[in-house]
Amino acid sequence: MRVLHIHITDNIRAAGGIVVARRLHLGLKRAGVDSKILCGRKTTNLPDIVEIPRSRKLESQIRRVTSRLGLNDIHAVSSFGIRKSEVYLNADILHIQGIHSNFFSYLALPWLTQTKPAVFTLHDMWALTGHCAISYDCDRWKIGCGQCPYPDVIPSIRRDNTRLDWRLKNWVYARSNLTIVAPSSQLTEQARQSMLNRFPIYHIPHGIDTETYQPIDPEQCRWLLGVPSGKKVLMFAALNMNHFWKGGDLLLKALQSLPKSLKAETVLLLLGNGGEAIAEAAGIQTLHLGYISNDRLKTIAYSAADLFVSPTRAEAFGLVLLESMACGTPVVSFRVGGVPDLARPGITGYLAEPEDADDLRNEIIQLLEDESLRNYMSQQCRAIVLKEYTLELQIERYIELYRQILKTKTTGSPRDG
Numbered sequence: 001m002r003v004l005h006i007h008i009t010d011n012i013r014a015a016g017g018i019v020v021a022r023r024l025h026l027g028l029k030r031a032g033v034d035s036k037i038l039c040g041r042k043t044t045n046l047p048d049i050v051e052i053p054r055s056r057k058l059e060s061q062i063r064r065v066t067s068r069l070g071l072n073d074i075h076a077v078s079s080f081g082i083r084k085s086e087v088y089l090n091a092d093i094l095h096i097q098g099i100h101s102n103f104f105s106y107l108a109l110p111w112l113t114q115t116k117p118a119v120f121t122l123h124d125m126w127a128l129t130g131h132c133a134i135s136y137d138c139d140r141w142k143i144g145c146g147q148c149p150y151p152d153v154i155p156s157i158r159r160d161n162t163r164l165d166w167r168l169k170n171w172v173y174a175r176s177n178l179t180i181v182a183p184s185s186q187l188t189e190q191a192r193q194s195m196l197n198r199f200p201i202y203h204i205p206h207g208i209d210t211e212t213y214q215p216i217d218p219e220q221c222r223w224l225l226g227v228p229s230g231k232k233v234l235m236f237a238a239l240n241m242n243h244f245w246k247g248g249d250l251l252l253k254a255l256q257s258l259p260k261s262l263k264a265e266t267v268l269l270l271l272g273n274g275g276e277a278i279a280e281a282a283g284i285q286t287l288h289l290g291y292i293s294n295d296r297l298k299t300i301a302y303s304a305a306d307l308f309v310s311p312t313r314a315e316a317f318g319l320v321l322l323e324s325m326a327c328g329t330p331v332v333s334f335r336v337g338g339v340p341d342l343a344r345p346g347i348t349g350y351l352a353e354p355e356d357a358d359d360l361r362n363e364i365i366q367l368l369e370d371e372s373l374r375n376y377m378s379q380q381c382r383a384i385v386l387k388e389y390t391l392e393l394q395i396e397r398y399i400e401l402y403r404q405i406l407k408t409k410t411t412g413s414p415r416d417g
Helices: 016-030 056-067 079-082 087-091 106-112 160-171 185-192 219-225 248-256 262-263 276-282 295-304 319-326 357-369 371-388 392-411
Strands: 001-008 034-041 050-051 093-098 118-121 177-180 201-203 231-238 264-272 285-290 307-310 331-336 351-352
Touching: 001 016, 001 087, 001 295, 016 034, 016 392, 034 087, 050 093, 050 201, 050 219, 056 079, 056 295, 079 087, 079 106, 093 392, 106 160, 177 185, 177 392, 185 201, 231 357, 248 276, 248 357, 262 264, 262 357, 264 295, 276 285, 285 331, 295 319, 307 319, 307 357, 319 331, 331 357, 351 357
Parallel strands: 001 034, 001 093, 034 050, 093 118, 118 177, 177 201, 231 264, 231 307, 264 285, 307 331, 331 351
Antiparallel strands: none
């Protein structure tokens, strides 16, 4: 079986979806699948990752026009040339992982899936909207978009042509051979309510390597990181924390209103870049680890923490929550997107009501002050990950889906979504 993944880049620092795609790719290879990645920007020298040949000058000229019209991505006409590439010709099935970052034109999907069936894993809502990756409280994607309330949401648009963009996607999907996969319960249901409902739709959660991400002795991890003895450790990931949907403002409100006594005995463990201002304004001792890409070092950080907090306003899945849980660290977040699949109240953590910083603060206080409850949740976190979210389980599900699709291609028998 030969699988070709299509993604923006192989640089795992770019986004969580790329981390997921890389882990899936490597897991498939270990399972004996001939897996390759075709990307818009290659940053490594790995032989099984290939960069899409680009007509950059032509695409730049087209983009000058299309961007003014509020139409992203369709300028990337090099996508039509993928069918001539060796990796495409050798593939049995395509796996589209993320295509809305100005390197791929979705108009090419009918052309590419005419001879090769494709799995399309949703890492956000872009595939079912007129431009945005996050729709927040807007559900105009159900009726064709237009009058967009969030034109600045990534990928932002200079002009509201969301109705036309939605119609173009709908036209493309009507002529494409796709199978849709969503990693969370909510995104699966949203796909079923959208123009994607013409395709089979599957719910396959992301998986994690539970041999790498596993609990390590907390005291040893704290000593390695330089955490003062006797302190409670509250951890958060600050990557892109300045973006509205990451909820940095809500986290700051919650941390500032913590009781002074609790602040005095707590250390903030800051993973990633961009959260220094929040940590300083919170008035809590902080240990800033910076950006860490090494899985083992991240495991040490998660294991050192008593609690992981994610103040997100929107989340298709919640990869950092899964990593934390695999290391036995309970999580607190908001009841949004795919978060409730992971943060299960009273079992693996707590869920605050959206936009309620006081509720988030109260959940943090409850867990930081109740050691026995944290210990119970720690055991449940690890047990649930081992049962439902291992990388091996994710790989098995995708391989079975690939086989089912290829069998359908051969026999023409119907598939259930």
